[in-house]
Amino acid sequence: MHAKGNPCSCCSFDDYKCTAEWLLNKTRHRPKIAVICGSGLGLLADSVSNKQTFRYEDIPNFPVSTVPGHEGCLVFGDLKEKSCVFMQSRFHLYEGYSLCKVTFPVRIFKLLGVETIIVTNASGGLCKDIKAGDIMIIKDHINLPGFAGQHPLCGPNDERFGIRFPCMSDAYNKDLRKLALDISQQLGYSDFVREGVYCMVSGPNFETIAEARMLHILGSDSVGMSTIPEVTVAKHCDLRVLGLSLITNKVSLDYSREEKVNHEEVLEMCKMRAEMFQNLVNTIIAKCDQVDGINSN
Ligand SMILES: O=P(O)(O)O[C@H]1O[C@H](CO)[C@@H](O)[C@H]1O
Ligand SMILES: Nc1nc2[nH]cnc2c(=O)[nH]1
Numbered sequence: 001m002h003a004k005g006n007p008c009s010c011c012s013f014d015d016y017k018c019t020a021e022w023l024l025n026k027t028r029h030r031p032k033i034a035v036i037c038g039s040g041l042g043l044l045a046d047s048v049s050n051k052q053t054f055r056y057e058d059i060p061n062f063p064v065s066t067v068p069g070h071e072g073c074l075v076f077g078d079l080k081e082k083s084c085v086f087m088q089s090r091f092h093l094y095e096g097y098s099l100c101k102v103t104f105p106v107r108i109f110k111l112l113g114v115e116t117i118i119v120t121n122a123s124g125g126l127c128k129d130i131k132a133g134d135i136m137i138i139k140d141h142i143n144l145p146g147f148a149g150q151h152p153l154c155g156p157n158d159e160r161f162g163i164r165f166p167c168m169s170d171a172y173n174k175d176l177r178k179l180a181l182d183i184s185q186q187l188g189y190s191d192f193v194r195e196g197v198y199c200m201v202s203g204p205n206f207e208t209i210a211e212a213r214m215l216h217i218l219g220s221d222s223v224g225m226s227t228i229p230e231v232t233v234a235k236h237c238d239l240r241v242l243g244l245s246l247i248t249n250k251v252s253l254d255y256s257r258e259e260k261v262n263h264e265e266v267l268e269m270c271k272m273r274a275e276m277f278q279n280l281v282n283t284i285i286a287k288c289d290q291v292d293g294i295n296s297n
Helices: 013-026 104-112 174-186 209-217 228-236 263-290
Strands: 033-036 049-055 073-079 082-088 116-125 135-143 193-200 222-224 240-250
Touching: 013 104, 033 104, 033 263, 073 263, 082 104, 082 263, 104 228, 116 135, 116 228, 116 263, 135 174, 135 228, 135 263, 174 193, 174 240, 174 263, 193 228, 193 240, 222 240, 228 240, 240 263
Parallel strands: 033 082, 033 116, 116 240, 135 193, 193 222
Antiparallel strands: 049 073, 073 082, 116 222, 135 240
C-alpha cells in the first residue's frame, strides 16, 4: 500500500524536500542548468569554476553509483557564467535501483530551481549511417521497459511535480535541439553530429543480434540502458530537456560480423571523443540563453 500523497513506496515528497533543503543549505550555488553525465563522460564537469563537490554517499537519500566509469559526485559550479550542477554518474535499473531511485536526482534538480537539463549517455549505433564516435542529438525515444510497466511515473501521481498523463511527443526541446545542431555546424562537427531516436533496454547485457535487428526495425537509431526514465521524469515536472548520446560502438546486426562489444570499449571511445563532446556541451551551455524562455543566470 502507498501512503497517501506518496508517489511510490521508496521516495516520498518529504524525502525529495529533505535532500533539496540539505543541498540548498550547503551550497550558495543556485543552478538553472543540470547535466547528467553518461558512462565515461564525467569529465564534462571538469571545466566548471567555483566548484563545490558532494559525494553521493554524503547526500541524504541519494543512491550510490556502482558502475565503472561513473564517479559518484554531484558537482556545482559556474560554466561560461552560468550556474550549473553536474551529476558525475547516474543510476541504472540494472544496478538494482527502482526507477524512482534512478530518477531521484531529477526531482531534486527541480526543487533546487533547475529549468533545463542536459542528459548525456553512451549508446550503441543501430542504423547504417551512424558510426562509432558520432554524437547523436536525441530527437525522440522508445521506452521499451516502460511498455512492460517499468516506468518511473507508475504509482500514485504527485501533482506537486506534474500531471497524471504527461505528453511525451515533445520531450526533447525543439529549440535546444536546433541550437545543438547549429553549434555543431559552427564548431565544424557536422560530419559526425546527427539527430536520431534512442531506445532504452534494461541491460545489463548488450543486445543479441536478433534483438538489435528488432530495435532497428522498430525505428531506433541507437540503444542504451539509461536516459529515458530521467527524461520522462524531467518532462513530467516541466524541465526543458536536451539529450546527447555518444555512439561508442556499432551494434552488430549481422551474424557474419565478429564485433563483440564490452564496457571497456565503451569507456575507451568516450575518452577518444571526450574533448569534442565537452566542447559541444560547453558551447550549448554558453549559448543556451539564445533559446526562448531560457534565463540561465
Ligand atoms: O547510459 P550510460 O550511463 O551512459 O551507460 C551506457 O554504457 C553502459 C554500457 O557500457 C550502460 O550503462 C549504458 O547505458
Ligand atoms: N544496450 C546497449 N547499451 C550500450 N551502451 C553503450 N553501447 C551500448 C550498446 O551497444 N547497447
